[in-house]
Amino acid sequence: xxxxxxxxxxxxxxxxxxxxxxxxGAAAGxxxxxxxxxxxxxxNLRKVFPDHWSFMLGEIALWxxxxxxLSGVFLTLWFRPSMAEVTYQGSYNQLRGIxxxxxxxxxxxxxxxxxxxxxxxxxxxxxxxxxxAAMMIHLLRVFFTGAHRKPRELNWVIGSLLLLLGTLxxxxxxxxxxxxxxxxxxxxxxxFIKSIPIVGTYISFFLFGGxxxxxxxxxxxxxxxxxxxxxxxxxxIAAHMLLLVYHKHTQWPxxxxxxxxxxxxxxxxxxxxxxxxxxxxxxGVTALMGxxxxxxxxxxxxxxxxxxxxxxxxxxxxxxxxDGALRxxxxxxxxxxxxxxxxxxxxxxxxxxxxxxxxLLLLPFIEGWITGDKREHHLLQRPRNAPTRTAxxxxxxTIYACFWAAGGNDLIAIKLHAxxxxxxxxxxxxxxxxxxxxxxxxxxxxxxxxxxxxxMLLHGYESGVIMRTPEGSYYxxxxxxxxxxxxxxxxxxxxxxxxxxxxxxxxxxxxAPKGRLSGFxxxxxxxxxxxxxxxxxxxxxxxxxxxxxxxxxxxxxxxxHSAEGHHFDGRHPVSEEPIRPEHH
Amino acid sequence: xxxxNRSAGRLSRHRRGPVAGLAVLLLGLLVSGGLYAALSPSSSxxxxxxDEQLVKEGRELFLVGCAxxxxxxxxxxxxxxxxxxxxxxVGVGAAAVxxxxxxxxxxxxxxxxQGPAKPxxxxxxxxxxxxxxxxxxxxxxxxxxxxxxxxxxxTDEEKQAAVVRGGQIFxxxxxxxxxxxxxxxxxxxxxxxxxxxxxxxxxxxEAMLTGPGPMDNFSNGNLSPEExxxxxxxxxxxxxxxxxxxxxxxxxxPVSEGLFAWIVxxxxxxxxxxxxxxxxTRSTKKKESQA
Numbered sequence: 008x009x010x011x012x013x014x015x016x017x018x019x020x021x022x023x024x025x026x027x028x029x030x031x032g033a034a035a036g037x038x039x040x041x042x043x044x045x046x047x048x049x050x051n052l053r054k055v056f057p058d059h060w061s062f063m064l065g066e067i068a069l070w071x072x073x074x075x076x077l078s079g080v081f082l083t084l085w086f087r088p089s090m091a092e093v094t095y096q097g098s099y100n101q102l103r104g105i106x107x108x109x110x111x112x113x114x115x116x117x118x119x120x121x122x123x124x125x126x127x128x129x130x131x132x133x134x135x136x137x138x139x140a141a142m143m144i145h146l147l148r149v150f151f152t153g154a155h156r157k158p159r160e161l162n163w164v165i166g167s168l169l170l171l172l173g174t175l176x177x178x179x180x181x182x183x184x185x186x187x188x189x190x191x192x193x194x195x196x197x198x199f200i201k202s203i204p205i206v207g208t209y210i211s212f213f214l215f216g217g218x219x220x221x222x223x224x225x226x227x228x229x230x231x232x233x234x235x236x237x238x239x240x241x242x243x244i245a246a247h248m249l250l251l252v253y254h255k256h257t258q259w260p261x262x263x264x265x266x267x268x269x270x271x272x273x274x275x276x277x278x279x280x281x282x283x284x285x286x287x288x289x290x291g292v293t294a295l296m297g298x299x300x301x302x303x304x305x306x307x308x309x310x311x312x313x314x315x316x317x318x319x320x321x322x323x324x325x326x327x328x329x330d331g332a333l334r335x336x337x338x339x340x341x342x343x344x345x346x347x348x349x350x351x352x353x354x355x356x357x358x359x360x361x362x363x364x365x366x367l368l369l370l371p372f373i374e375g376w377i378t379g380d381k382r383e384h385h386l387l388q389r390p391r392n393a394p395t396r397t398a399x400x401x402x403x404x405t406i407y408a409c410f411w412a413a414g415g416n417d418l419i420a421i422k423l424h425a426x427x428x429x430x431x432x433x434x435x436x437x438x439x440x441x442x443x444x445x446x447x448x449x450x451x452x453x454x455x456x457x458x459x460x461x462x463m464l465l466h467g468y469e470s471g472v473i474m475r476t477p478e479g480s481y482y483x484x485x486x487x488x489x490x491x492x493x494x495x496x497x498x499x500x501x502x503x504x505x506x507x508x509x510x511x512x513x514x515x516x517x518x519a520p521k522g523r524l525s526g527f528x529x530x531x532x533x534x535x536x537x538x539x540x541x542x543x544x545x546x547x548x549x550x551x552x553x554x555x556x557x558x559x560x561x562x563x564x565x566x567x568h569s570a571e572g573h574h575f576d577g578r579h580p581v582s583e584e585p586i587r588p589e590h591h
Numbered sequence: 592x593x594x595x596n597r598s599a600g601r602l603s604r605h606r607r608g609p610v611a612g613l614a615v616l617l618l619g620l621l622v623s624g625g626l627y628a629a630l631s632p633s634s635s636x637x638x639x640x641x642d643e644q645l646v647k648e649g650r651e652l653f654l655v656g657c658a659x660x661x662x663x664x665x666x667x668x669x670x671x672x673x674x675x676x677x678x679x680x681v682g683v684g685a686a687a688v689x690x691x692x693x694x695x696x697x698x699x700x701x702x703x704x705q706g707p708a709k710p711x712x713x714x715x716x717x718x719x720x721x722x723x724x725x726x727x728x729x730x731x732x733x734x735x736x737x738x739x740x741x742x743x744x745x746t747d748e749e750k751q752a753a754v755v756r757g758g759q760i761f762x763x764x765x766x767x768x769x770x771x772x773x774x775x776x777x778x779x780x781x782x783x784x785x786x787x788x789x790x791x792x793x794x795x796x797e798a799m800l801t802g803p804g805p806m807d808n809f810s811n812g813n814l815s816p817e818e819x820x821x822x823x824x825x826x827x828x829x830x831x832x833x834x835x836x837x838x839x840x841x842x843x844x845p846v847s848e849g850l851f852a853w854i855v856x857x858x859x860x861x862x863x864x865x866x867x868x869x870x871x872t873r874s875t876k877k878k879e880s881q882a
Binding site for chain 2: 058059060061062063064066100101102105119125129133137140141144187284285289292298299300302304307308309312315316317318320321323325327416418420421424425426429
């Protein structure tokens with residue numbers, strides 16, 4: 008293929024000639040003189056994003072939030088947050104002529120009589136489910152890779168608050184249509200509030216403007232749903248993003264990647280296209296789900312009526328775990344001085360979520376206190392290199408999963424032909440026992456993987472080539488890993504270095520000031536790093552390389568033959584390599 | 592007046608006579624029998640004969656297939672510990688037999704928490720015979736006819752009103768166990784409220800009438816025959832209703848929806864994230880030039 012050089016030359020000539028500023032350039036100049044965009048843009052348009060799929064999980068949450076805003080605005084145009092009684096006269100036959108709240112009638116109207124209304128309703132709901140799910144896996148990624156360490160602890164707190172607010176936002180939205188399911192949800196929430204000792208009934212009366220259900224709760228929830236929480240969410244998302252820009256992005260360690268730089272692609276042109284494209288993908292996924300998959304078919308539930316309840320009355324998935332805790336809680340109740348303390352409701356639904364959320368919020372601070380690590384970290388850790396942290400999160404996930412399963416105990420019972428009672432008994436124990444088991448197992452798996460990394464560093468990777476010695480014994484040939492890979496594997500701290508006591512006497516023997524908990528902290532820190540496999544020392548590496556060189560020398564005769572091993576290790580092109588080369 | 596007094600006195604003279612009691616008894620029997628014959632629905636002699644034949648056939652089938660648990664006369668049985676093996680069938684009526692045997696729940700394959708619906712073991716004639724036999728044990732609800740559960744005779748508006756009324760009754764009385772879609776739900780200790788969308792109208796009617804297993808008994812005083820018909824009309828309208836929102840995802844409520852949000856929604860988005868991060872032209876070129 009030859010290149011048409013005449014055209015290249017022509018294009019070069021036009022490019023070299025300075026032309027007068029274009030209209031776009033003039034407009035940009037006008038704006039820059041007034042807003043100072045150029046200076047800001049110059050820096051931020053070149054903001055670097057490292058390339059890794061796991062860094063895009065938060066973006067799923069961000070883009071589904073945008074879908075929520077767009078579809079939510081559409082819904083507000085037709086939804087009427089009113090509990091006034093109306094008689095339904097819309098197109099859904101099975102409910103025509105029934106008395107219902109205006110809120111429910113308008114939800115039916117959106118579903119059946121507004122063009123594209125049902126699609127928008129379902130997109131809004133699917134995007135909400137996706138929003139919280141994406142926040143959660145983003146949280147898991149951050150924690151498993153150690154991205155919550157200094158200086159990003161406060162961004163972790165903001166993210167946790169976003170998760171909490173997202174959950175509340177979801178719950179208030181779930182409650183708005185005033186169908187049987189959402190009304191049952193509000194009734195349950197009323198019960199939860201009333202379970203708070205002494206003040207519960209007062210809070211409930213305050214929220215509902217009297218006894219449940221009253222006629223105030225839906226307008227109030229509506230204001231919270233479309234104004235208060237979205238405002239807070241937007242503000243916190245903005246803070247989250249600003250801190251992201253300020254801290255710069257974390258990155259995986261590797262050659263050329265240090266604590267002081269970020270290696271990746273600039274916002275313009277690469278990441279603007281990638282992230283912008285990802286918005287359209289998330290939008291497309293929610294649109295397809297909204298169009299194809301039925302979600303919360305409010306018309307089947309009928310209007311809310313406190314005398315009715317349906318099997319399968321469950322909250323959306325993100326509220327499933329407190330619901331599960333409620334389902335497996337044994338019925339304990341006390342009476343003091345004429346007031347009832349419903350531990351069976353108060354503990355699982357008020358105390359437990361509060362407690363676990365506090366733990367979540369404090370995780371970076373707890374870890375920082377245990378490790379005493381005050382350094383800044385911009386390089387991520389592989390989950391295996393922090394076995395205790397990884398195991399802690401897996402244990403927390405196990406607790407979550409047990410409660411989650413309990414929230415669907417009735418469906419597990421029908422679909423797996425099991426007894427709902429036995430599932431409940433099992434989960435009552437499992438929620439305490441399984442986290443311990445998964446903690447220990449995960450920790451040992453991490454440590455084994457660390458050991459595996461060390462073996463790769465010292466002895467190389469498994470080539471898959473089986474060698475036979477002159478004596479007739481067999482072994483698998485190991486080949487050294489590349490330098491880049493070896494570098495990546497060795498960019499990590501030694502646990503032993505972290506174990507120096509947090510407080511040391513100074514050189515003159517003056518005892519350092521010790522907090523009351525310092526002894527306890529030293530013990531916890533020892534446990535935190537216990538059994539960690541440190542990366543090999545330089546001496547060990549040299550010794551291993553020397554050994555490998557020796558072996559390579561012995562096998563020199565095999566050079567250029569398949570048995571050399573490089574050819575069939577899956578890392579080299581082998582299309583033209585004969586398995587058994589011709590003898591020259 | 593004197594005449595009346597005299598005749599009453601004449602009757603009164605015989606009231607303690609030896610045949611007086613017999614005469615009064617005969618008179619009473621004659622009056623009540625005559626009244627019964629006059630007022631009760633006429634039954635032809637031939638159908639009585641075939642009913643007797645049917646009961647006889649039913650008893651033979653019953654002794655072979657049912658008596659092991661329910662006792663030789665349908666009186667029910669307990670084991671030595673007093674645990675119920677099979678309940679008494681006296682007074683359950685033909686409707687209960689038609690439901691239990693007609694949906695294949697009886698005969699039970701094995702004792703357990705609940706008899707599952709399965710292909711029926713007896714043919715329709717045999718079920719009719721069994722039902723006739725059990726009905727002969729004591730009065731109970733009869734098998735409903737199509738007129739009881741069908742809305743065919745009604746005008747469109749009446750049908751529409753029936754569906755709306757039935758929907759409200761369904762949501763009040765049925766969804767707590769059978770789910771708002773009629774998909775069914777869990778009951779304690781491995782029991783379950785079955786899916787009712789594919790159940791025939793007759794069997795739904797019979798289930799309401801007889802309350803099989805842990806189900807409530809919706810007698811006619813509780814839910815009138817018209818209301819039962821309306822419930823059936825609603826259930827059928829739900830079955831025939833198109834999926835307005837798309838695939839039903841099992842129609843089980845938020846649990847299956849959450850499952851799909853995670854697996855389909857998040858799964859697809861994460862797969863795209865992997866794809867986007869993996870497709871950077873420049874990094875690919877660099878790798879190629881390195882190799």
